[in-house]
Each structure stands twice: as C-alpha cells, then as structure tokens.
Amino acid sequence: MPRKQPKKRGPVEISENVENFPAAGKKVKVATKAPDEEEEEISHWLMKSEPESRFENGIDVKFGVEDLKECPDQTACWDGVRNYQARNFLRDKMKKGHQVFFYHSNTKQPGICAICEVAKEGYVDHTQFDPKDPHYDKEEPRWYMVDVKFRRMTQRYIPLAELKALHGQHKQSGGALRDLSLFTRARLSVQPISQEEWDFILSLETTPAKFEYLKAYR
DNA sequence: GCCAACGTTGGC
DNA sequence: GCCAACGTTGGC
Numbered sequence: 001m002p003r004k005q006p007k008k009r010g011p012v013e014i015s016e017n018v019e020n021f022p023a024a025g026k027k028v029k030v031a032t033k034a035p036d037e038e039e040e041e042i043s044h045w046l047m048k049s050e051p052e053s054r055f056e057n058g059i060d061v062k063f064g065v066e067d068l069k070e071c072p073d074q075t076a077c078w079d080g081v082r083n084y085q086a087r088n089f090l091r092d093k094m095k096k097g098h099q100v101f102f103y104h105s106n107t108k109q110p111g112i113c114a115i116c117e118v119a120k121e122g123y124v125d126h127t128q129f130d131p132k133d134p135h136y137d138k139e140e141p142r143w144y145m146v147d148v149k150f151r152r153m154t155q156r157y158i159p160l161a162e163l164k165a166l167h168g169q170h171k172q173s174g175g176a177l178r179d180l181s182l183f184t185r186a187r188l189s190v191q192p193i194s195q196e197e198w199d200f201i202l203s204l205e206t207t208p209a210k211f212e213y214l215k216a217y218r
Numbered sequence: 219g220c221c222a223a224c225g226t227t228g229g230c
Numbered sequence: 231g232c233c234a235a236c237g238t239t240g241g242c
Contacts, residue, residue: 048240083225106240160241187224187239219242226237 043098044193045089046112046181047078047148048105056134065102065114065150074150075119078190079127080135082143086190091122091144093192100148101193101201103182111159112201120147155205162209163201176200 051064061080068076081087095118102114125143127133137143163182170178177200181191193201 050240085225108242110241186241189239221242222240224237224239227235229234230232 040194042089042093042192042194043095044100044195044198045094045098045118046101046103046191046193047116048103048189048191050106051104052107054106059132059134061134064104065153068102068114068116068148068150071150075147077120077125077147078145079125080133081125081145081189082135082137083187083189085185086188087142087144089190089192090146094118094121094146094190096121099151099198101198102148102150105189109157109159109161111157111161111163112154113157114153115151116148117151118146119149122146156209158201158204159209162204 049063049065050061051066053060053062055061063076068074078090081090098118100116100118101112102116103112104110122144123146124141125145127135128137128139128141128143130136135143160182163177163180166175167177167180167183170176170180176196179194180197181188181193185191
C-alpha cells in the first residue's frame with residue numbers, strides 16, 4: 001500500500017515522540033522549521049506513493065493512482081508510513097476535506113498525477129501489528145494513517161523535473177515554489193503544501209510544460 | 219544499480 | 231549530548 005526547510009528557526013511543531021515512547025528517557029532530536037509555516041494552518045498536502053512493483057520483505061508495496069481508483073469508493077487507507085514527522089501530520093494535522101496531490105515516486109518520471117482528498121482523519125495504522133506486514137512494529141499504537149479518496153487526475157502530469165526547475169528559479173525570484181517541501185524536505189512521504197504552492201501548481205495544469213524546464217537540472 | 223542525503227540507533 | 235555507523239529513500 002502507500003509506502004510509503006525554510007530559514008528562520010523555531011520550535012518544532014511536533015517533536016516527535018517522547019511521550020509516546022515507552023522507552024522514554026531516550027534522546028530525541030528536535031527538528032526545526034519556519035515559524036510562519038508553523039503558524040499557518042495547513043490544509044493542502046502532497047503524498048508520495050510508488051506506482052511500480054517493489055518488494056519489501058516479500059510484499060509488493062506498489063500503490064499507484066490506478067490502484068487507488070480501483071479501491072471501493074476510490075478510497076484507501078494510507079498505511080505504512082513510518083516516519084515521525086509524517087506520522088504527526090497524519091495524526092494531528094490532516095483534516096477531512098483537505099486536498100492532496102497524489103505524487104508518483106520511485107518511477108522513471110516522478111511527479112504529480114492526481115488530486116485526492118482526506119476522507120477520514122488520523123487513526124491507528126493497524127498494519128503495524130501484523131508480523132507479516134513489511135512495516136511490522138510491535139510497539140503500542142505508534143503509527144497513524146488517514147483515508148484518502150480519489151477526486152480527479154490532474155489535467156496533465158506535472159513532472160518532478162519541472163517542479164525542480166521552477167523551484168530553482170523561485171529560490172532566486174521569491175516565487176511560489178521557493179520552499180517547496182519536495183526539495184526542502186525531500187524524503188518526507190507526507191508533505192505540507194501551502195495555499196500559495198497549491199494554487200501555483202494547479203495553475204501549471206493549464207500551462208503547457210516548458211520543454212526547457214524538463215531539461216534543466218538534469 | 220548507484221549513491222547522496224538524511225533519518226535512526228546506540229556507544230561512550 | 232555527541233557523533234559514527236548504519237539503514238532507507240528516492241532521484242538519476
């Protein structure tokens with residue numbers, strides 16, 4: 001199933017896990033993030049999933065948008081996330097109706113292919129208790145998931161290469177994608193998207209891809 | 219398939 | 231609390 005920073009420093013919005021860990025007393029590194037991002041109520045997200053077969057502990061973790069479409073009610077639980085920052089978004093921040101970019105990762109041309117929405121808010125990811133699951137984790141409820149419902153394909157595929165080229169430009173110009181999490185927190189599988197970023201990326205749908213963007217940065 | 223970046227673990 | 235070793239992600 002789904003497998004699945006800006007400049008000024010401030011306290012982290014979540015710092016991980018201290019009270020959730022029975023093995024407390026452990027030191028926990030505290031990430032930091034921009035205060036303005038912290039204060040903004042996030043209502044848009046990007047979630048990564050792999051559209052091609054890949055086996056983890058003998059189990060295929062493939063889950064592309066076509067798989068989502070085939071689910072009952074075109075809705076799936078987003079299980080398997082095992083990263084604390086992503087977990088905290090799933091558990092605390094993602095609300096019903098929030099809009100989500102469905103992103104294909106670990107594929108030839110990674111990029112945004114569809115729009116979904118949060119259909120059910122954070123609840124315990126049951127797969128952590130299944131010893132056969134590739135993401136088995138016997139600890140007390142530690143991992144969370146949301147349900148995601150397919151809404152529509154984007155009008156065109158928006159490749160990572162294009163976003164990356166734009167991100168490069170916007171870092172100079174102060175444009176909408178200057179801090180895009182895809183590049184500032186590359187390894188997060190559940191990422192916050194600001195309203196400004198959401199609107200800009202949506203506007204790309206109806207803007208033909210500029211070929212040079214796709215070649216730049218390669 | 220490679221490997222850089224980064225998250226996690228654990229010794230001290 | 232530091233940091234080296236290790237594991238994972240994910241673009242290329």
